[in-house]
Amino acid sequence: MELFTEYGWLGWIVVGGLAGMIGKFLMPGEDGGGWIMTILLGIAGAAIMGFAGNLIGWYEPGEGPGFIAAIIGSIILLFIYRQVKKRSA
Numbered sequence: 001m002e003l004f005t006e007y008g009w010l011g012w013i014v015v016g017g018l019a020g021m022i023g024k025f026l027m028p029g030e031d032g033g034g035w036i037m038t039i040l041l042g043i044a045g046a047a048i049m050g051f052a053g054n055l056i057g058w059y060e061p062g063e064g065p066g067f068i069a070a071i072i073g074s075i076i077l078l079f080i081y082r083q084v085k086k087r088s089a
Contacts, residue, residue: 016070053066
């Protein structure tokens with residue numbers, strides 16, 4: 001997988017952080033995770049959706065829809081995180 005190879009881990013953190021922040025903005029609520037959880041959810045969303053989008057052939061690495069997919073992935077993971085946290089409380 002060649003996503004963000006130009007920027008390496010820093011690219012994943014920056015794009016993941018931005019995707020996570022936008023995802024939390026679009027899906028506000030109490031998570032209790034803070035900014036670290038936001039970045040982790042964004043990175044995981046970027047990785048999952050980036051891999052899926054490239055596998056399906058929706059876009060090439062580094063194209064704009066990859067960032068949109070990362071935001072969607074972070075929203076999906078944020079929803080799952082909230083459901084798991086709700087059950088454990």
